[in-house]
Amino acid sequence: MTALSQATEVVDPVPGASSPHLPRQPDLVQLLTPEGERVEHPDYSLDISDEEMRGLYRDLVLVRRWDIEATALQRQGELGIWASLLGQEAAQVGAGRALQDGDMAFPTYREHGVAWTRGVDPLHVMGLFRGVDNGGWDPVERRFNLYTIVIGSQCLHATGYAMGVQRDGAEDAVLAFLGDGATSQGEVNEAMIFAASFSAPVVFFCQNNQYAISVPLERQTRIPLYQRAAGFGFPGVRVDGNDVLAVLAVTRAALAAAREGQGPTFIEAFTYRMGAHTTSDDPTRYRLASELEEWKLRDPIARLKAHLSRSGIADAEFFAGVDAEGDELAARIRSGTVDMPDPAPSSMFDHVYAEQTPPLAAQKAEFEAYHASFEGGEH
Amino acid sequence: MAETFTIGKALNLGLRRAMEDDAKVVLMGEDIGKLGGVFRITDGLQKDFGEDRVVDTPLAEAGILGTAVGLAMRGYRPVCEIQFDGFVFPAYNQIVTQVAKIHARSKGKLQMPIVIRIPMGGGIGAVEHHSESPEAYFAHTAGLKVVAVSNPVDAYWGIQQAIAHPDPIVFLEPKRRYWEKAEVDTAATPEPLFRSRVVRGGDDVTVLAYGPMVKTALQAAKAAEEEGRSLEVVDLRTVSPLDLDPVFESVRRTGRCVVVHEAAVTLGLGAEIAARVTETCFHSLEAPVLRVGGYDTPYPPSKLEEEYLPDLDRVLDAVDRSMEF
Numbered sequence: 001m002t003a004l005s006q007a008t009e010v011v012d013p014v015p016g017a018s019s020p021h022l023p024r025q026p027d028l029v030q031l032l033t034p035e036g037e038r039v040e041h042p043d044y045s046l047d048i049s050d051e052e053m054r055g056l057y058r059d060l061v062l063v064r065r066w067d068i069e070a071t072a073l074q075r076q077g078e079l080g081i082w083a084s085l086l087g088q089e090a091a092q093v094g095a096g097r098a099l100q101d102g103d104m105a106f107p108t109y110r111e112h113g114v115a116w117t118r119g120v121d122p123l124h125v126m127g128l129f130r131g132v133d134n135g136g137w138d139p140v141e142r143r144f145n146l147y148t149i150v151i152g153s154q155c156l157h158a159t160g161y162a163m164g165v166q167r168d169g170a171e172d173a174v175l176a177f178l179g180d181g182a183t184s185q186g187e188v189n190e191a192m193i194f195a196a197s198f199s200a201p202v203v204f205f206c207q208n209n210q211y212a213i214s215v216p217l218e219r220q221t222r223i224p225l226y227q228r229a230a231g232f233g234f235p236g237v238r239v240d241g242n243d244v245l246a247v248l249a250v251t252r253a254a255l256a257a258a259r260e261g262q263g264p265t266f267i268e269a270f271t272y273r274m275g276a277h278t279t280s281d282d283p284t285r286y287r288l289a290s291e292l293e294e295w296k297l298r299d300p301i302a303r304l305k306a307h308l309s310r311s312g313i314a315d316a317e318f319f320a321g322v323d324a325e326g327d328e329l330a331a332r333i334r335s336g337t338v339d340m341p342d343p344a345p346s347s348m349f350d351h352v353y354a355e356q357t358p359p360l361a362a363q364k365a366e367f368e369a370y371h372a373s374f375e376g377g378e379h
Numbered sequence: 380m381a382e383t384f385t386i387g388k389a390l391n392l393g394l395r396r397a398m399e400d401d402a403k404v405v406l407m408g409e410d411i412g413k414l415g416g417v418f419r420i421t422d423g424l425q426k427d428f429g430e431d432r433v434v435d436t437p438l439a440e441a442g443i444l445g446t447a448v449g450l451a452m453r454g455y456r457p458v459c460e461i462q463f464d465g466f467v468f469p470a471y472n473q474i475v476t477q478v479a480k481i482h483a484r485s486k487g488k489l490q491m492p493i494v495i496r497i498p499m500g501g502g503i504g505a506v507e508h509h510s511e512s513p514e515a516y517f518a519h520t521a522g523l524k525v526v527a528v529s530n531p532v533d534a535y536w537g538i539q540q541a542i543a544h545p546d547p548i549v550f551l552e553p554k555r556r557y558w559e560k561a562e563v564d565t566a567a568t569p570e571p572l573f574r575s576r577v578v579r580g581g582d583d584v585t586v587l588a589y590g591p592m593v594k595t596a597l598q599a600a601k602a603a604e605e606e607g608r609s610l611e612v613v614d615l616r617t618v619s620p621l622d623l624d625p626v627f628e629s630v631r632r633t634g635r636c637v638v639v640h641e642a643a644v645t646l647g648l649g650a651e652i653a654a655r656v657t658e659t660c661f662h663s664l665e666a667p668v669l670r671v672g673g674y675d676t677p678y679p680p681s682k683l684e685e686e687y688l689p690d691l692d693r694v695l696d697a698v699d700r701s702m703e704f
Contacts, residue, residue: 134484145452146484150476156445157477163446164453167405167431187472190442197437351487352521354545357573357620360521 028238028270031245034298036306038245046249050313056244057308058322059093060301063113065326066122069333070112070129074279078337079129083110087242087274090300091207093117094247095175095269098255101143102172104165106158109147110207111177118144122329123336132343152178152185155204159191162200162258173258174202175251181212183228184220192232192264201258204266205251207241209273214286229266241271242300272298345371380566387557389531390420390496392565393538394458398428404542405450407434407443408460408496417462418498418557440470447493448477456542458494465508467497471516478547479522493547494538498554499527500591500641501688504681511678512642514590517549518619518651525619526572527551529593531561533616536569544572551618553591575622577629581611584635584698587626587652589615592639592689599694610698618648626652627659634665635701639689644672666704669697 029044067085074082085092092113099105105114115125115137124136128147135146148154158176165172182188183206195202208225210217221228229236235257239250247269254265272295276283308314349364384392398404406421406428412435415422425433436443440461447457461467467474474495481489501510517525524546528534534552541548570576578593579600588596593614600610611629615621630636636656638649649670656668671689679687 133486136486138488139452139485140488146481146489148477150472153445153473153477156442156473157449157452160446160449160451160457161453162449164450164455167455168453186469187441187445190437190439191445193437193439194442194446351483351485353524354482354487354490357524358622359620 028240029246029250030240030243031249032243032303032307034242034303036303036310038307038311041246041249044246044249044253046245048245048248053304053308054314054318056093056097056248057301057304057314058325059097059113059116060089060244060304061322062326062329063089063093063116064301065330066116066333067112069330070126071275071279073126073334073337074129079126079279080131082129082279083277084273084275084279085110085112087272087295087300088207088209089113090244090304091241091247091269091271094244095177095205095251095267098248098251099143099175100172100255102170103255104143104145104158104161104172104174106145106154106161106174106176107147108151108154108177108179108182109149110179111147114177115144118142120144122333123340126333126337127340130337130340132340152182152188152191154178155182155188155191156194159195159200159202162195162202163198165201166198171259172201173255174200175255176202176204178204178206179212180206180208180210180217180220180225181215182206183225184212192229192234192266195264196232196234199261199263201261202264203251203254203258204264205269206267207269207271209241209271211273211277211283211287213277213281214283216286224268226266226268232264232266234264234266236266236268238268238270241269242298242303244300244304381562381564383560384531384535384563385558385560386528386531386534386553387418387420389535389563390538390552391422391424393535394421394542395424395427397458397539397542398424398432400539401456401543403454404456404458405432405434406458406460407436407447409436409438409443409462411435411460416460418554420496420552420557421460440466440468441473444470444473444478444493444495448473448481448491451491451493452489456492456494458496458542461495461497463505463509464497464499464511464513467495467513470495474517474523474547474549475520479520482546483522490545491547492542492545494541495547495549496538497549497551498557499551500553500555501678501684502555502591504684506681507678510681510684512640512673514549514551514618514640515642515647518648523547523549523619524573524617525549525551526617527553527590528616529553529556529588529590529614530559531563535563535565537572537616540569540572551590556591556594559594573617573620573622575613575615575617575625577611577625578614579610579612581609581633583609583633584637584701585611585613585626585629585633586637586639586694586698587613587615588639589618589648590641592641595689595691596639596694599691599698602691603695603698608698608702621652621655623652623655623659626656630656630660631663634663636660636664636668637671637694637697637701638668639671639694639697641673641688643675644670645675647672666701669701671697
């Protein structure tokens with residue numbers, strides 16, 4: 001019995017609860033064991049070059065380095081808050097790298113790894129958590145929506161966007177990110193109903209990191225989450241979220257099906273948040289250290305590194321190079337964050353409307369006059 | 380080109396014309412397809428424009444508004460029908476946390492040209508949640524604009540202007556007036572959308588109303604005239620942004636102001652208008668700004684709604700109180 005199948009049995013709220021009335025659900029999809037051994041899956045294969053494999057490793061390491069630096073910056077008072085992705089790198093990089101250029105991704109507020117794969121400058125994400133804006137990237141140009149804080153709201157946006165893709169006759173697909181807690185939201189369920197009803201080309205990618213802040217999965221569901229999809233009438237797949245190869249393969253397949261007009265898929269990436277929900281909470285209050293230790297054995301980076309080493313795809317020089325690149329990235333993020341200027345005070349009045357209203361224009365003028373009354377202008 | 384239409388027909392024709400003018404206009408809502416909406420406002424549109432442009436959605440208001448956000452991001456102009464005012468609240472989260480804020484959140488890179496059509500107000504003998512006036516909730520949210528039409532001319536042009544506008548607009552339709560008729564010149568140049576209008580001149584008291592209460596205010600003005608009093612009636616037409624310059628001008632002349640709306644008085648639009656008029660016209664006022672509105676109760680069972688809703692007598696009573704100062 002592998003570590004992961006044990007985990008599946010331990011965490012499933014109702015072990016073996018699949019109904020005899022439902023078609024057989026796929027098991028946890030895995031292409032790389034926690035020990036770094038490459039395995040095959042009957043339904044999901046992955047044709048990937050050595051260079052792409054090294055690229056995935058580089059993504060994982062750099063995203064983790066960014067996350068560690070951001071957590072440190074928050075502790076030093078440079079960020080108001082940080083939502084760490086520690087432990088979820090493979091789920092995010094695997095899903096992000098499955099997207100094609102024309103596809104659109106709808107993140108929550110933790111998808112820094114997906115942002116990375118979409119070419120979003122990490123400093124734009126840092127700006128959001130520092131409080132200089134709500135995310136400075138161009139969502140249209142990056143094909144990566146701005147972060148959405150209200151849990152689950154973005155699933156409807158993704159579905160509506162996919163309905164637009166259908167109307168355009170385009171071959172793009174849409175990837176909506178959500179967490180295990182979000183599956184309890186009415187809007188997420190409405191999104192799945194709309195998506196199913198219109199066969200919209202959208203894939204729901206749920207990172208089941210086992211906790212909604214402090215509340216465990218058992219309080220959200222009494223069946224494995226991927227089995228919920230059957231109730232909406234589309235496929236649900238559970239993938240090892242700490243296996244970047246499996247996540248990439250499963251997400252690619254789901255996006256391809258969406259592109260081909262087969263409608264939505266629900267992917268449950270079975271993973272674990274190694275850090276706190278955000279830097280504001282204290283996970284020692286609600287989970288056991290032994291649980292954390294157990295999950296450390298399934299670390300997404302260590303297993304890919306083991307595979308790359310053993311198979312000779314990468315050598316020590318490559319790993320050292322990626323680490324050095326990580327240090328450079330961390331330094332850039334640090335200085336870029338610390339040096340980030342505050343926004344101009346009157347900028348809060350801008351962009352409330354596409355067409356400014358006279359009352360708001362008057363309020364802005366009053367605000368500017370008030371600030372100008374102080375020596376040196378805007379304070 | 381002038382023909383006589385009801386407000387309902389004017390909306391239907393306005394929607395049709397907007398859909399003809401712009402292929403990106405998509406209507407979404409419950410029962411708006413084959414049925415043509417419970418008030419038949421979308422009658423015949425699905426037949427002519429197809430199921431992709433007049434979408435009978437699943438029964439889920441948050442779903443309608445949330446998917447409209449995604450469609451707008453993809454370049455479409457969704458027009459969402461909420462079946463009755465009291466049913467907008469399941470979609471309230473999407474409207475106030477997403478639709479209203481995405482333009483600001485994206486620093487203007489994403490526009491939300493979404494129209495949210497809501498038949499509002501009471502007076503039709505309906506059951507609970509079919510007669511409410513939710514305008515203040517939306518007017519209080521930055522990023523939204525709120526229009527409340529009162530007549531077929533504004534219904535015809537207003538819906539087209541709202542659809543063509545780049546910002547999200549809550550478009551309130553006076554459901555008990557859907558059958559009111561007036562002449563509409565479909566070749567005319569329409570008045571701007573976000574402007575109030577003096578609909579009856581007078582010298583003694585300025586009476587403000589919007590949506591279904593405009594007719595009530597005009598009835599009151601007519602009755603007052605028979606008693607020798609001259610009321611100036613202003614149709615606000617838009618409750619956010621408020622266009623109060625014509626109101627200030629009027630109040631400076633009359634020295635008196637009465638605001639009429641169906642919504643509960645406490646923290647309703649009347650409170651905001653009273654504050655603004657007082658700030659701006661303090662030295663011209665002969666009496667405090669008075670409000671006539673619904674009581675601070677849930678909308679009552681329909682056998683009591685005539686007691687709840689302002690009628691011309693309650694407007695005239697407020698006029699009398701104003702004149703007594």
